[in-house]
Structure formats: C-alpha cells, structure tokens
Amino acid sequence: MASRDIVQYQAPLSRAFGWFSAVFLALYLVWTLLPILVMFISSFKDLLEAFKIPPVGDWAGVTLFFDFTPTFKHYENLFVNLNFSQYMANSLIAAGGSAAISVILGSMAAYSLSRIDFHGKSDLLFWIISTRMAPVVAVMVPLYWIFRELELVGTLPGLILAYTTFNLPFAIWILKGFFDDVPYAIEEAQMVDGATRFQAFLSILPLVGPGIGAVVVLCILFAWNDYLFAAIIGSGGAKTLSVATRELVQPQNIQWGPIMAAGVVTTLPMMLLGLVIRRYLVAGLTMGAVKE
Amino acid sequence: MVTVSIEKVWKIYGRIPAVKDLNIECANGSFLSILGPSGCGKSSTMRMIAGLEHISAGEIRFDGRRINDLAPKDRDVAMVFENYALYPHKSVYENMANPLKLRGQAEVRIRERVLAAAKLLEIAELLDRRPQELSGGQKQRVAIGRAIVREPKLFLFDEPIAHLDAKLRAHMRGEIRHLQRTLGTTVIYVTHDQLEAMSMADRIAVMHEGVLQQLATPREVYNKPVNAWVAGFVGEPAMNFLDCTLEETGGQVRFVHPTFRIAVTPEQARLLEASNRAQGIRLGVRPDALTISLAKSKEESMTGRIFVNELLGGDMIVDVDLGPERVRVKTSTDFAGNEGDVCYITANRDKWHAFSKETGRTIF
Ligand SMILES: Nc1ncnc2c1ncn2[C@@H]1O[C@H](COP(=O)(O)OP(=O)(O)OP(=O)(O)O)[C@@H](O)[C@H]1O
Numbered sequence: 224m225a226s227r228d229i230v231q232y233q234a235p236l237s238r239a240f241g242w243f244s245a246v247f248l249a250l251y252l253v254w255t256l257l258p259i260l261v262m263f264i265s266s267f268k269d270l271l272e273a274f275k276i277p278p279v280g281d282w283a284g285v286t287l288f289f290d291f292t293p294t295f296k297h298y299e300n301l302f303v304n305l306n307f308s309q310y311m312a313n314s315l316i317a318a319g320g321s322a323a324i325s326v327i328l329g330s331m332a333a334y335s336l337s338r339i340d341f342h343g344k345s346d347l348l349f350w351i352i353s354t355r356m357a358p359v360v361a362v363m364v365p366l367y368w369i370f371r372e373l374e375l376v377g378t379l380p381g382l383i384l385a386y387t388t389f390n391l392p393f394a395i396w397i398l399k400g401f402f403d404d405v406p407y408a409i410e411e412a413q414m415v416d417g418a419t420r421f422q423a424f425l426s427i428l429p430l431v432g433p434g435i436g437a438v439v440v441l442c443i444l445f446a447w448n449d450y451l452f453a454a455i456i457g458s459g460g461a462k463t464l465s466v467a468t469r470e471l472v473q474p475q476n477i478q479w480g481p482i483m484a485a486g487v488v489t490t491l492p493m494m495l496l497g498l499v500i501r502r503y504l505v506a507g508l509t510m511g512a513v514k515e
Numbered sequence: 516m517v518t519v520s521i522e523k524v525w526k527i528y529g530r531i532p533a534v535k536d537l538n539i540e541c542a543n544g545s546f547l548s549i550l551g552p553s554g555c556g557k558s559s560t561m562r563m564i565a566g567l568e569h570i571s572a573g574e575i576r577f578d579g580r581r582i583n584d585l586a587p588k589d590r591d592v593a594m595v596f597e598n599y600a601l602y603p604h605k606s607v608y609e610n611m612a613n614p615l616k617l618r619g620q621a622e623v624r625i626r627e628r629v630l631a632a633a634k635l636l637e638i639a640e641l642l643d644r645r646p647q648e649l650s651g652g653q654k655q656r657v658a659i660g661r662a663i664v665r666e667p668k669l670f671l672f673d674e675p676i677a678h679l680d681a682k683l684r685a686h687m688r689g690e691i692r693h694l695q696r697t698l699g700t701t702v703i704y705v706t707h708d709q710l711e712a713m714s715m716a717d718r719i720a721v722m723h724e725g726v727l728q729q730l731a732t733p734r735e736v737y738n739k740p741v742n743a744w745v746a747g748f749v750g751e752p753a754m755n756f757l758d759c760t761l762e763e764t765g766g767q768v769r770f771v772h773p774t775f776r777i778a779v780t781p782e783q784a785r786l787l788e789a790s791n792r793a794q795g796i797r798l799g800v801r802p803d804a805l806t807i808s809l810a811k812s813k814e815e816s817m818t819g820r821i822f823v824n825e826l827l828g829g830d831m832i833v834d835v836d837l838g839p840e841r842v843r844v845k846t847s848t849d850f851a852g853n854e855g856d857v858c859y860i861t862a863n864r865d866k867w868h869a870f871s872k873e874t875g876r877t878i879f
Pocket residue numbers: 528529531532533551552553554555556557558559560597707
C-alpha cells in the first residue's frame with residue numbers, strides 16, 4: 224500500500240508524453256478552477272461592478288475583472304436577513320449525522336460481512352449495493368409517502384435517515400474491502416491476549432482508518448451537495464444550503480450577489496474538510512504486521 | 516499450569532479433514548512438541564486449543580474441564596503466531612503491554628513486566644519502534660515477548676523461531692527451553708523441524724496427514740519409531756530404506772537384497788518370525804549406524820559404488836549406490852574414497868530396523 228519510488232527511464236516518447244500531460248493538466252486546471260475563481264471574486268463585488276464585462280476579443284480588458292472595491296454586503300445579507308446560519312447548521316447536522324451513522328453501522332456490518340461466512344452472503348451483499356442502483360428520483364415518491372406517514376417530512380432526523388439509506392450501502396461496500404485486507408491474525412492475537420470479539424473489532428479500526436476517512440468524506444459530500452432529498456423530504460423545517468440557494472433565484476429577481484456568496488459559503492467547508500481529512504486517507508498502516 | 520487433554524478431536528474444513536481422531540495428553544508443566552510436515556494439521560490443532568477454530572468433534576480439556584465452548588480470552592493461554600500477528604499501529608512496547616492492559620493490570624506493573632521480557636529477549640532498545648521497522652527475527656522475538664509478559668496457564672508456540680537465522684534459532688531454542696523450566700508453565704510447541712522438537716521437548720507428538728503417529732519422548736521417537744514414516748521423518752540425515760526379502764539357511768535368518776545378504780541377530784529373527792513376513796520387509800538404517808570402508812571386511816557387508824561425497828564440517832556424508840538404490844553413510848572426514856570407487860558397507864545390527872513393507876509398521 225505504501226508507495227515506492229518508481230524507477231523511471233528517459234525515452235523520447237515518455238518526454239513527449241510528459242509535455243503533453245503538463246499541457247493537458249494546465250488546461251484542465253483552468254477549466255475547473257476558473258468558475259470557482261469567478262464565483263469567489265464576484266461574491267465580493269457590488270452588482271454593477273460584477274456585470275462590467277469587456278467587449279469580446281479585448282483581452283487587455285481582463286484587468287477590468289479585478290478592478291473593484293471589495294464589499295461584504297452580500298455575506299451580511301445572507302446571514303443577517305436571509306437566515307443562512309440556520310440553513311448552514313441544518314446542512315452540517317444532516318451531512319454529519321448521516322455520515323456518523325453510516326460509518327458506525329457500516330463498519331460493524333462490513334466487519335461481520337468480511338469475517339463471517341454464511342449461506343447467501345454474496346446475495347446479501349448484492350442486495351445491499353443494489354439499493355443504490357435505482358436513481359434517487361425513482362424511489363422519491365414512495366420514500367416521500369413513507370416519510371410522510373412517519374411524520375418525518377420537514378424534520379432533520381428525517382433528512383438524516385434519508386441520506387443514511389443511501390450512504391449506508393456505500394459505506395458497507397467500501398469498508399468491507401478494507402476489512403478484507405486486514406489479516407485475521409491481528410484480531411485473533413487480540414482475542415488470545417484477552418479481548419472480546421467487540422474489543423478486537425475496535426482494535427483493528429485504526430487499520431481501516433483510510434477507509435473510514437474515505438467513507439466519511441463521500442457520505443458528507445453526498446448529503447452536502449444533495450438537492451433532491453433536501454427539497455422534498457427536508458422541505459419546510461429542515462432547509463439546507465442548497466435549497467436555500469436555489470430559492471435566491473426568483474422569477475423576477477435573480478439575486479446574483481447573494482447567490483455567489485452562498486456558493487462560496489457552500490464550497491468552503493468542503494474544501495476545508497478535504498484538507499483536514501487528507502492526512503487520514505494516507506494508507507500504509509498494515510505494512511509489516513504479518514509475514515506474507 | 517495446566518494439564519491438556521485432547522480427546523478424539525477432529526477438525527474438518529468443509530469436506531476436508533485436517534485433524535483426524537487426535538488423542539494427546541500433555542502433563543502439567545511439561546513441554547510437548549507437535550512435529551510434522553507442512554499441512555499435517557499442526558496449526559489447526561493449535562488453533563483449536565487456543566479457541567480460534569471450532570472443534571468439529573471431540574473434546575479438549577484443561578485440568579479435566581471441557582473448554583470447547585470457552586472464548587479465547589477465558590482460556591488463559593498465550594500464543595505465538597506462525598506469522599507474528601503484531602499490531603502494526605502500536606509500538607513494540609504497546610504490543611507487549613497489550614495482554615496486560617486488557618487484563619486491567621496497573622501501569623507500573625505492566626512497565627516492569629514488559630521491560631523484563633524485553634531484556635530477556637534482547638529487544639529492550641526496540642521498544643519505541645513499530646513492527647514494520649523490525650526485521651523478521653526481531654518481530655518474532657516481540658511476538659514471543661507478548662506471550663511471556665503474562666503468566667498464562669499454557670503457552671502455545673506455532674513455529675515461533677522458524678524464520679530466524681540458524682545461530683539465533685539455536686540461541687532461542689535454549690532460551691525458550693530455559694524459560695519453560697523456570698516458569699514451569701505447560702508448553703505446546705508446534706514445529707516442522709525435527710531438530711527443534713528433539714532438542715526441546717519432553718514429549719513429541721508426531722503427526723502426518725492429520726493423524727497422530729507417535730506420542731513419546733524424543734529418545735523413544737528416535738530409537739523406537741512406531742513406523743517407517745516416523746523413522747524417515749525424524750533424524751538428519753534421514754534414515755535409509757532398502758526393500759529386502761528374508762531367507763533362512765542353517766538356522767540363520769538373513770536380509771536378502773540384490774547387493775547383499777546379511778544375517779540378523781537371533782532376537783530379531785524371532786521378531787521377524789512372529790510378524791507376517793510374506794508381506795516383505797523394509798530394512799531401515801540410519802546413516803550413522805553404517806560403516807563404510809574401501810577394503811572388504813570379514814563381516815557380511817553391502818557392496819556398492821560411491822556416488823558422491825559431501826563434507827559437513829566435522830563429518831562426511833557419502834552417498835553410495837547399492838544397485839538401483841542409494842544409501843547415505845556418515846563417516847569421518849579422513850575417509851579416502853572417491854566418486855566411482857567400489858566400497859563396502861557394514862551395518863550396526865543393534866541399530867537397524869525392520870518395517871513391514873505393506874503397513875510400514877515397525878517389526879523391530
Ligand atoms: N481455513 C481453512 N480452510 C480449509 N482448509 C484449511 C484451512 N486451514 C487449514 N486447512 C487445511 O488443513 C490442513 C492442515 O492445515 P494446518 O494449517 O493445520 O497445517 P500445518 O501443519 O500447520 O502446516 P504448516 O507447517 O505449513 O503451517 C491443510 O491441508 C490445509 O490446507
């Protein structure tokens with residue numbers, strides 16, 4: 224798992240390929256980062272300044288884009304008038320809650336599925352992942368009906384439950400792969416040393432740390448970026464950032480400034496999450512535990 | 516300290532039986548070695564004793580108490596695994612402290628025990644390292660250390676020193692034996708190396724294809740093997756086997772082989788008489804019970820041709836072709852024979868064995 228230096232040999236072809244990939248990556252970065260840059264800068268611009276666009280073909284006019292007096296009024300507007308702090312909290316709770324539940328239940332289920340053999344195990348595994356095969360819209364109507372009967376519509380627990388039904392199968396599948404890679408011997412040694420099965424399970428969790436990190440990120444991203452569930456099941460009481468942002472687009476009045484600011488507010492936490500969790504995603508812990 | 520009784524134990528994986536009707540009694544405070552080639556069911560037996568593997572049939576008792584359904588942690592055994600099974604995310608110290616921590620011992624006492632064990636195993640300077648920063652031999656010593664910090668009722672060693680170099684292995688053999696003597700703890704020690712079993716154990720259980728062949732002291736296993744298989748497995752270099760027929764002339768019973776006719780002792784003649792000799796006989800004789808010479812002696816001897824000489828330090832092993840078969844003879848280094856020379860081999864008749872050709876059972 225831990226990577227090694229790769230011996231490289233210089234050949235004309237590989238050098239050409241190196242140049243090609245550099246150019247490709249540069250273009251790709253511009254393609255992906257430019258919109259974010261525009262969003263970020265525009266969120267600090269007054270509406271008039273935001274729409275100052277140079278004529279087509281006037282490349283020198285690009286400087287116009289950076290020529291503005293920064294203002295925080297859109298952010299003020301979001302948090303003071305538009306109640307965005309509430310929506311942000313909702314988003315955080317829904318994403319974090321569902322990620323936590325998915326990781327806890329998922330790791331226990333994945334451990335069992337990895338360690339215990341029983342009849343129909345492969346069918347069960349397939350069934351678990353098959354729940355993710357239908358697109359969300361396909362199950363939305365029955366799900367809505369069930370949630371309404373249970374009076375979960377428009378509540379945070381309802382939203383967490385909805386995200387968990389979709390995150391859990393994912394968590395189980397990813398984590399099972401990680402548990403499969405942990406040698407039995409480690410937990411067997413734990414049990415002989417005096418641990419219960421559950422203690423032994425807990426003791427190998429650090430070894431699947433990268434898997435848990437990956438699952439947390441994927442679960443949070445799924446919930447954080449979701450619009451459909453939030454709009455339908457969370458509608459009303461559990462409004463999240465994505466829904467609130469969408470509501471800024473009104474038929475008569477598209478509020479560009481607040482929309483850009485909301486975009487930044489929605490994107491930044493996920494970027495921070497990526498930075499924080501990156502450390503845990505680095506694998507390589509099981510190396511050397513067991514003689515192959 | 517505990518008496519371990521394995522009674523009519525079977526281990527069946529799916530359809531494949533790995534251990535068949537095993538009966539072993541290991542006395543309190545004794546050192547039992549389970550010896551056998553790879554895949555004979557040694558580890559399976561060990562894992563059943565530790566509680567890591569379900570016992571398909573039969574019973575295992577500690578001091579008369581049935582433990583089939585006891586969880587590993589309640590059996591109070593310590594095990595050294597074939598593949599070390601160290602915790603990769605913990606330091607050497609934490610690895611060794613783990614069993615004591617799990618049993619809720621005080622930090623001071625844990626420290627004391629771990630340091631003592633580390634000193635004994637000469638790994639005191641490695642305590643802060645992680646397992647991946649250790650060599651194979653060091654890992655193995657940490658694994659042993661983790662087992663001996665506790666004072667369990669029973670030690671289980673599954674080939675604990677198989678991956679050390681020869682010198683360290685010899686050293687560890689002595690250390691483990693000494694440790695067992697001082698602690699007085701019952702030990703079950705699995706190995707495929709007959710030298711380890713012979714040099715350490717009070718008693719050896721020889722297994723082959725899941726079946727117990729012989730349970731006896733090392734001396735007895737070596738000198739009185741129950742069958743040709745055990746005779747061939749124990750001893751280095753291995754015993755020579757020669758298919759013979761029997762012939763009786765003038766009151767003398769002789770082994771007859773295309774290259775020799777040698778009389779047996781009257782005692783042996785009687786034993787051969789009692790056995791069913793129509794089956795044919797395999798003569799078994801260890802390399803050190805044979806004497807080779809370039810001059811024909813007065814005694815009845817085997818005539819052969821030297822195939823190759825091997826110098827092994829203080830000894831020489833000579834491979835000799837006896838017709839279609841080849842035997843190995845141990846001799847001193849000043850033996851002057853060269854490849855291709857005709858030579859004569861005499862056997863120490865008190866040290867040879869006869870086995871039934873069909874069943875392999877020992878006749879004497
Ligand atoms: N989990 C398992 N499932 C199926 N068969 C198994 C399993 N474990 C062991 N076996 C089989 O049981 C037999 C005995 O295995 P075991 O591990 O006890 O051998 P061993 O004597 O310890 O060998 P070695 O010296 O190579 O460690 C082997 O034929 C092996 O293939």
